[in-house]
Amino acid sequence: MLGDSTVLIVEDEADLREMYRHFIEGKVNTLREANDGKEAIEKWDEDVDVVVLDRRLPQKYGDEVLEEARERGLDAPVIMVTAVNPDRDITDMGFDDYFTKPIDRETLVEALKDMLERDRMKDEVREFLSVAEKMNVLQNNHAEHLLQTHGEYQELKHKYVQLAEDLKENKASLSEEERVEVVKAEKQVQAA
Template identity: 45%
Template sequence: MGESIDTHERQTVLIVDDQPDEVDLYSEFLAEDYTVLTAYSGAEALETLSSDVAVVLLDRRMPGMSGDDVLATIREREIDCRVVMVTAISPGTDILDLPFDDYLVKPVSREDIRDAVSRMLVRASYDETMREIVATVSKMATLESMMTLLEMEASSEYTALTERFGDLRAEIDLWGPNGDPYPEFSTEKIDGVFS
């Protein structure tokens, strides 16, 4: 590893997956820039998790304790970390009640993993309302990528999600002092969900 010129402390990422090859691969993607912890089960993840962990990359489908259960426990313990579900499970309306920050469907690339961790570290600086807005937009985008327009229109869960987004949006001003949206919102997404 080369010497880092960054003056801030390395952030810690916990990778949780029951597939050792995937854990090793994601670790390799991140090890140069982050302190990486690994866990091969839900129970091991909860033993490893501490307040030092900034981001958790979490598989949903694991034997024993599922990723959904691990996520619920993280939130119950009020551990202040961002959680990215990294899973082969295609999302459906079942994700609406899951308090994750982002959702990636496997297979994922080096860029997918690195970009997700980087986004989560930016989100960590947001206030609670802004984090909820961004997580809501992420859920909407995830569902939009998997559902047809007719399915979305027929889904009371998706409708409730868009209404929650509208309520949250009304609470804050998403535009920065220079008239620029927060960098995480693409122009297309803003145009699509704000109109």
């Protein structure tokens, strides 16, 4: 179902790691697991197609792992699955999707499928979808009046508008799949 892909699961709780493994075993070609931030850095290389990353990890927090991976040029899409409710500090994190635990099989498998499809898209589309996801998460978890006074959120919103305008100007160069994903992301942000 998820094709010839390599997924890295980074989760310090053994029972959750086992549950995620059970959810996706047999659906991917290679499954790697890490139980702390240090091990995540060791197991994350250019062969990894998608990362499922917890935010609170021993040794190194998930956002630190993500930052180090991005600095090393590792650009695999990242699904944050965490017990930490999203705060306005997520604006600078390089994740592509964000879920608060618990996550069910269908949601995780669908998110992995979306990330694998997204990985084949143009960089500017991936960036737009990532920014749109952050906007959506923040809008669904914080009151609008709080976001209006938050400078980093306003910068994110400005970036979203600019990326949307750029994509509209270059619409002819986008694949049908990319156009569909952009429209879907715009609708989610507007509905939040």
